Amino acid sequence: xxxxxxxxxxxxxxxxxxxxxxxxxxxxxGLLLAVLLAPPLLWLGVVYxxxxxxxxxxxxxxxxxxxxxxxxxxxxxxxxxxxxPAHIDIIVRTVTMAICVTIAAAIxxxxxxxxxxxxxxxxxxALFYLGVMLPLWSSYxxxxxxxxxxxxxxxxxxxxxxxxxxxxxLEAYLAIPLIGGNSLSVxxxxxxxxxxxxxxxxxxxxxxxxxxRVPVTMLEASSDLxxxxxxxxxxxxxxxALPGIVAGSIFTFSLTLGDYxxxxxxxxxRRFIGQAVYAYQGTAGNIPLAAAFAVIPIIIMAIYxxxxxxxxxxxxx
Amino acid sequence: MTEAxxxxxxxxxxxxxxAVDAVDMVVGEGEFFAMLGPSGSGKTTCLRLIAGFExxxxxxxxxxxxxxxxxxxxxxxxxxxxxxxALFPHLNVLDNVAYGLMIAGMxxxxxxxxxxxxxxxxxxxxxxxxxxxxxxxxxRQRVALARALVNKPKVLLLDEPLxxxxxxxxxxxxxxxxxxxxxxxxxxxxxxxxxxxxxxMGDRVAVFNEGRIAQVGPxxxxxxxxQVPFVAEFVGSSNLFDPALMERLSxxxxxxxxxxxxVRVHPNGSTQGHPAKVxxxxxxxxxxxxVMNLDGTRLTALLPKGAxxxxxxxxxxxxxxxxxxxxxxxxxxxxxxEAHNG
Numbered sequence: 001x002x003x004x005x006x007x008x009x010x011x012x013x014x015x016x017x018x019x020x021x022x023x024x025x026x027x028x029x030g031l032l033l034a035v036l037l038a039p040p041l042l043w044l045g046v047v048y049x050x051x052x053x054x055x056x057x058x059x060x061x062x063x064x065x066x067x068x069x070x071x072x073x074x075x076x077x078x079x080x081x082x083x084x085p086a087h088i089d090i091i092v093r094t095v096t097m098a099i100c101v102t103i104a105a106a107i108x109x110x111x112x113x114x115x116x117x118x119x120x121x122x123x124x125x126a127l128f129y130l131g132v133m134l135p136l137w138s139s140y141x142x143x144x145x146x147x148x149x150x151x152x153x154x155x156x157x158x159x160x161x162x163x164x165x166x167x168x169x170l171e172a173y174l175a176i177p178l179i180g181g182n183s184l185s186v187x188x189x190x191x192x193x194x195x196x197x198x199x200x201x202x203x204x205x206x207x208x209x210x211x212x213r214v215p216v217t218m219l220e221a222s223s224d225l226x227x228x229x230x231x232x233x234x235x236x237x238x239x240x241a242l243p244g245i246v247a248g249s250i251f252t253f254s255l256t257l258g259d260y261x262x263x264x265x266x267x268x269x270r271r272f273i274g275q276a277v278y279a280y281q282g283t284a285g286n287i288p289l290a291a292a293f294a295v296i297p298i299i300i301m302a303i304y305x306x307x308x309x310x311x312x313x314x315x316x317x
Numbered sequence: 318m319t320e321a322x323x324x325x326x327x328x329x330x331x332x333x334x335x336a337v338d339a340v341d342m343v344v345g346e347g348e349f350f351a352m353l354g355p356s357g358s359g360k361t362t363c364l365r366l367i368a369g370f371e372x373x374x375x376x377x378x379x380x381x382x383x384x385x386x387x388x389x390x391x392x393x394x395x396x397x398x399x400x401x402x403a404l405f406p407h408l409n410v411l412d413n414v415a416y417g418l419m420i421a422g423m424x425x426x427x428x429x430x431x432x433x434x435x436x437x438x439x440x441x442x443x444x445x446x447x448x449x450x451x452x453x454x455x456x457r458q459r460v461a462l463a464r465a466l467v468n469k470p471k472v473l474l475l476d477e478p479l480x481x482x483x484x485x486x487x488x489x490x491x492x493x494x495x496x497x498x499x500x501x502x503x504x505x506x507x508x509x510x511x512x513x514x515x516x517x518m519g520d521r522v523a524v525f526n527e528g529r530i531a532q533v534g535p536x537x538x539x540x541x542x543x544q545v546p547f548v549a550e551f552v553g554s555s556n557l558f559d560p561a562l563m564e565r566l567s568x569x570x571x572x573x574x575x576x577x578x579x580v581r582v583h584p585n586g587s588t589q590g591h592p593a594k595v596x597x598x599x600x601x602x603x604x605x606x607x608v609m610n611l612d613g614t615r616l617t618a619l620l621p622k623g624a625x626x627x628x629x630x631x632x633x634x635x636x637x638x639x640x641x642x643x644x645x646x647x648x649x650x651x652x653x654x655e656a657h658n659g
Contacts, residue, residue, distance in 0.1 A: 215401065215403065217399050217400075217401055217403040218403050218405065220368075220370050220390070220397075220399070220403065221397070221399060221403035221404075221405075222405075222416070222420075223369075223370075223389070223390040223391045224368055224370075224390055224391070224395075224396055224397045224465075225391075225396065225416050225417035225420060225464070225465075225468065226391050226392075226417050226420045226421055226468070227391055227416075227420045228389075228391050231420055235416070235419075235420070236405060239407045240405075240406070240407060
């Protein structure tokens, strides 16, 4: 008792600096919030948004044709350059690829996510998470190069077609212009396959999270009111999973729009936006044009999110 | 009376668990049928079997004389009011109510008109444009009811629909539901664990225990003439005497019950009867409850206002009219005892 009294007395007499800090935080909760938020806000505000702003600013400058020096004067001529047929070609190709990848990823991801949300329990659920996340643990480059080997003319896929005596089918497919090529690893189809594989986890996880929030009774109620399974899917399950699908598609869409490594390793030599940005800011030293290119995915994503919001994709959030 | 639903030896087992075990029952058309029992007694599973969300492991369920064995839920003329209401959060109230009609292919104007009528029926006119999340629990319950009724089901299934409401609202909804059922003439199958609710609303009550029906009959019969100890214990606070005690009291080795309001308490030595020791007393307003120890068995008496209330610890003489002592049928007691152990 005496010991306790002495200790509490000393506590009141001279609080340690840690106690003083704790007390100050207790008296002013806003202070703690400020201390916690300051580093991430500095990072986001200054480092990230600052450099993004610098990039955007550069897109309104131009480059001197002869000296290659940036002219720091406001102009829209760099944006006008974007409308050159070759550049429009790059933009259309990239956006088309992003749309195809997003749709394919959504179609593949939905049943997997549905299984995980509705049926997988205990060990199977752990296995699901492991299966979805495991590819994210290995290096992105290793995965892309593995796919190059899989898709190559000497690769396992060709071997499989040969074993099944279906080489003619593959050849016929590769003969189709735009999506075909010399072999799968140098075709747009190859690029598409690798994109879908690499971004798939980013689609599965948000859809699974959305589906997990749909109570089973919701599906039973739909069935009870006369809806066949396909009608329940269309009128209840898809609308309720839509926020997840949109969240996933934001990942797959924007990641595809910005990627410059996959189309460089697997695919035809036709360029994507990411590669254009990379080439113009690097070897060509045309930072204004690179910046203007970089603005395109931002605008596309802004339009996409606006449309999604208008369609009510976030209403169920 | 036409049969709305008939269970023929229906079982639903989940692995080792016998949720529903060889149940036979008949629900008549236009009847308000209450299924009463503690949680896990199989009453909700029976409801889900009628709706088609579960399929029987054995036996057969006929709905209006036709086997439902291969009929999926969306082809049954049966609608359910779910315990959690299960309103669709992405649709407004009107579209929620009109959902079944929309699925059936009815045009927008017509189905919205019918949905509005159904909302009037449940006293929620003009609420159509709201989202379910903007409604109170009682209002959601009414929307769920309207959503089921608008399809004109042959049988309406209600899964503890009043469980989430507060007492006052629950009492009000009990009366409204009962009135609605009389007005519409639809067969209601109602699941509840609240004996007061089952007795006050049901035309007939089936008391479930461990996957079986312990007793089925009109509320008065369930209340005053329980056939098995479980029913006596579960329905209301009846005094239950086991055969050993009954042998000592009256020489009949059977289970028996006596209602607390039938028990009289007299001062020690004043009359012939059963000596008991008072353990506690409590004042309940219109009556007083006296709990006694009768030869090791708990005996409760409800004394009317103005009666003399003995002190706790006092020894008193408890009496009841011979007619108030309800002796249970021996054969049924044996069967229920087995169910208890299994």
